[in-house]
Amino acid sequence: MLVDVAEIQIQSGNGGNGLVSFRREKYVAAGGPDGGDGGKGGDVVFVADSRLLTLMDFRYKKEYKAQNGGDGMGAKCTGRSGEDMVIHVPVGTLIKDAETDRAIADLNQDGDRFVAARGGNGGWGNIHFATPTRQVPKFAKPGQRGIKRKIKLELKLLADVGLVGFPNVGKSTLLSVVSSARPKIANYHFTTLEPNLGVISVEESKSFVMADIPGIIEGASQGVGLGHDFLKHVERTRLLLHLVDVSGIEGRNPIEDFDTICEEMRLYNPELAEKPQIVVANKTDIITNPEAYEAFKKEMEDRDLLMFEISAVAHKGTRELMAFVYGCLQELPVPEQTVFEDVVETEERDDSITIIRDGDVFCVEGRRADYIVAHTNFSDYESLQFFQRSLRDAGIIDELEKAGISEGETVRIGELEFEYVK
Numbered sequence: 001m002l003v004d005v006a007e008i009q010i011q012s013g014n015g016g017n018g019l020v021s022f023r024r025e026k027y028v029a030a031g032g033p034d035g036g037d038g039g040k041g042g043d044v045v046f047v048a049d050s051r052l053l054t055l056m057d058f059r060y061k062k063e064y065k066a067q068n069g070g071d072g073m074g075a076k077c078t079g080r081s082g083e084d085m086v087i088h089v090p091v092g093t094l095i096k097d098a099e100t101d102r103a104i105a106d107l108n109q110d111g112d113r114f115v116a117a118r119g120g121n122g123g124w125g126n127i128h129f130a131t132p133t134r135q136v137p138k139f140a141k142p143g144q145r146g147i148k149r150k151i152k153l154e155l156k157l158l159a160d161v162g163l164v165g166f167p168n169v170g171k172s173t174l175l176s177v178v179s180s181a182r183p184k185i186a187n188y189h190f191t192t193l194e195p196n197l198g199v200i201s202v203e204e205s206k207s208f209v210m211a212d213i214p215g216i217i218e219g220a221s222q223g224v225g226l227g228h229d230f231l232k233h234v235e236r237t238r239l240l241l242h243l244v245d246v247s248g249i250e251g252r253n254p255i256e257d258f259d260t261i262c263e264e265m266r267l268y269n270p271e272l273a274e275k276p277q278i279v280v281a282n283k284t285d286i287i288t289n290p291e292a293y294e295a296f297k298k299e300m301e302d303r304d305l306l307m308f309e310i311s312a313v314a315h316k317g318t319r320e321l322m323a324f325v326y327g328c329l330q331e332l333p334v335p336e337q338t339v340f341e342d343v344v345e346t347e348e349r350d351d352s353i354t355i356i357r358d359g360d361v362f363c364v365e366g367r368r369a370d371y372i373v374a375h376t377n378f379s380d381y382e383s384l385q386f387f388q389r390s391l392r393d394a395g396i397i398d399e400l401e402k403a404g405i406s407e408g409e410t411v412r413i414g415e416l417e418f419e420y421v422k
Contacts, residue, residue, distance in 0.1 A: 005153070014120050015040055041120040041121075043085070098150035098152040123144070125140050169282060171243050175212040178319075179201075197212075198211075239277070285314050360410060361410045372390045405420050
C-alpha cells in the first residue's frame with residue numbers, strides 16, 4: 001500500500017548551560033571567572049533520499065529528537081555541540097507544519113536539505129558577566145531550549161508524465177504496454193486505487209517516468225470518491241497525457257468526458273488546468289460511433305490541442321506517442337526545490353508577553369519571561385539586579401503597570417512569586 005501521508009513530532013536539542021567557575025591555580029590566590037559557554041543544540045534536518053519510495057517507516061516511529069548541547073566547562077572551554085537529527089524522506093516529500101497545515105519546504109531533488117527546527121544556542125558562562133564593578137559574577141545563563149513542533153509529511157508521486165482520464169479508459173493498459181510496470185487491469189471501474197509508476201525507455205539512455213493516476217470522476221475536486229487522493233498526485237507531473245475513450249462502447253460522449261476531467265482539475269488547483277497536456281484518443285480500433293469520434297477530433301482541432309490516436313491493447317501508435325512525449329519533456333523545466341517559509345522563529349520563539357490577573361496576583365506568561373527566570377541565580381545579589389534590568393528591558397514592567405499593578409502586589413512567573421517594587 002502506498003503510504004503518502006504521515007505526522008511526526010520533532011524536537012531540536014537544548015543548548016548547553018553556561019558554567020559558573022573561577023580560576024583556581026597554585027600561586028593564584030583569587031583567579032577571575034573562567035566558566036565556559038554551553039554548546040549549541042542539534043538541529044532537526046530533513047534530507048531527500050532517492051533510495052526511499054514511501055513514508056511507511058514513519059508509521060512506526062513518531063518522535064525524533066536532536067541531541068542537547070554539552071554544558072560549559074572550566075578554563076573558558078565551550079561545551080560540545082549536539083548532533084543533528086537527520087531524517088531521510090523520499091524525494092518528492094512536501095513538509096508542512098501540522099498545526100497550521102502550511103507548507104514550509106518541498107524536497108523534490110535527491111540530496112535536498114531543510115532545517116525544520118534549529119537547536120537552542122548555548123548559554124553564556126560567567127566570564128561574560130565580569131565587569132570592573134562585578135569582578136566575581138556568580139551566575140551564568142542556561143542554554144536556550146530547543147524547538148518542539150509537529151510536522152506533517154506528504155509524499156506526492158514523482159513522475160515526469162501523468163496519465164489522467166475517466167476510470168476504465170485504458171491508462172493502466174497503456175502503462176503496461178510501454179513499460180515493464182504490471183498494474184492491475186480489468187474491465188471495471190476503479191481497478192487502479194493507487195498510482196502506478198513505469199519507466200519508459202525510448203532509446204538507450206533516453207527514458208522518463210510515467211504515472212498511471214487513478215481515475216478521476218465528476219465531483220473529485222470536492223473529495224467525491226477518492227478525489228483528493230487522486231488529484232494531488234497530478235500536481236507534480238510536468239506533462240499530462242489525457243486519455244479519452246473514443247470507442248463509444250459505453251455510450252459516453254468523449255467531448256463531455258474531456259471537459260469534465262479538465263474542470264475537476266481546474267477546481268482542485270487552477271494551475272493543473274494550465275499544465276501542458278496531450279490528448280490521447282484511445283480504443284480507436286473498436287469505434288462504434290464514427291460521428292461522435294469525428295466531432296471529438298474537430299473539437300480538439302478547434303481548441304488547438306494536439307491529439308494522438310492510439311489503441312493501447314493493439315499497441316497501435318504507442319511507440320510514436322512515447323517518442324513524442326520524450327521530445328516534449330526536453331523542452332519542459334524540471335521543478336526545483338521550493339522553500340516556502342521558515343516559520344520556526346516566528347511561531348516557536350515568540351517573545352510576546354501576556355498578563356493575566358488572578359485576584360491580587362499578576363501572572364506573567366510568555367517564553368521571554370520564562371527565559372529570564374531560568375537565567376537568574378536568585379541566591380546571588382548581582383544576578384538579582386540583572387533579573388530586574390532584564391524584566392524592564394523586555395517590557396514586562398511596562399505591561400504590568402498597564403495592567404494596573406500597585407506597589408507590594410504579587411507577580412507570578414511560572415512557579416516564581418515576588419512582590420512588585422516600583
